[in-house]
Amino acid sequence: MIDHSLFEPYSLGAIQLANRIVMAPLTRNRAVAGFVPGPFAAEYYTQRATAGLLIAEATQVSQQGQGYQDTPGIYSDAQIAGWRTVTDRVHAAGGRIFLQLWHVGRISHVDLQPGGNSPVGPSAIRADAKTFFGGKFVDVSEPRALELDELPGIVEDFRRGAANAIAAGFDGVEVHGANGYLLDQFAKDGANTRTDAYGGSIENRARLMLEVTRAVAMEVGPERTGIRIAPVTPANGISDSHPQALFDHIVGELDKLGLVYLHVIEGATGGPRDIASFDYASLRQRFHNAYIANNGYTLELATKALAADAADLIAFGRPFIANPDLVERLRRGARLNEIDPATLYGGRAEGYSDYPALAAGTL
16 A cells, blocks of 8 residues: 555646645636636635646637637637736645646537537537536537548647647646547547548547647647546547547557646546446556546545555545635545535626635634
């Protein structure tokens, strides 16, 4: 057994983290005009800066990449400036923060797309999924299949987004390759029925995810680049017939890039960890830098994972929404605040930056 504490420092590449607790990216739908981070974003992230690493919410690399109302972007000067107010505050509080780079692919609605066009995906297969638009959840729109000559533009959007994130003061970026969004759609055969160089075999379906990640790592450095994957999640209507073989291949190729971390959603995103049989230890063995474990972790489960050397860092998602001081609450074994479901998506400060911290001496 390895005697690692959740609360001990950790060296993530050249970045020193105060502890092994990661705040997972959490979509909150509070961007303002121009898809700029809203006025309370800096306070929200700064309140949570005691996490060893913050991963800011999924952020679209282009307007085409947007799938939900009021989510922020990283493709305009105004967006870069808006994120700079966040990173400056987080750094002043001693925190470290990465930005998650996002293209939703087919998980979108025509009213969110440039010119009212159809969303895009690897194939013209509509997802059995909903998106958040007009203040409510609605069915996603029918997508069109991306043409071969459009794919270099997708890679370029991610590369530019990564460069913009560094310009905005982020310590690094996370490529979003999970949860049924574009890169995951290309990788999994439930969404990808292409017959060209990006479809069919595992190697072909993995191609776009690897090309995007390689371009990002070349732009900002592998020591500033992580990636998130979700091998067996059914999120957003995604599926694959042989996820173990697919992700063993993907992670082996990602390891060659020297990425600083691999962030793995174990099981169904936000749901059961045991939804499908999968050997996560196989991914851990194939990837030689930091492994971030995610999904349903408690203090007890996190402690066991670290002791077993099954992970280096543990990501907590929803608990951070209602508990800005989650690190301290876990350290003390204190009671956690409950989430208000009515304020999860959209709105302003209520249910976002107004959850209370522990009073002195409280358990």
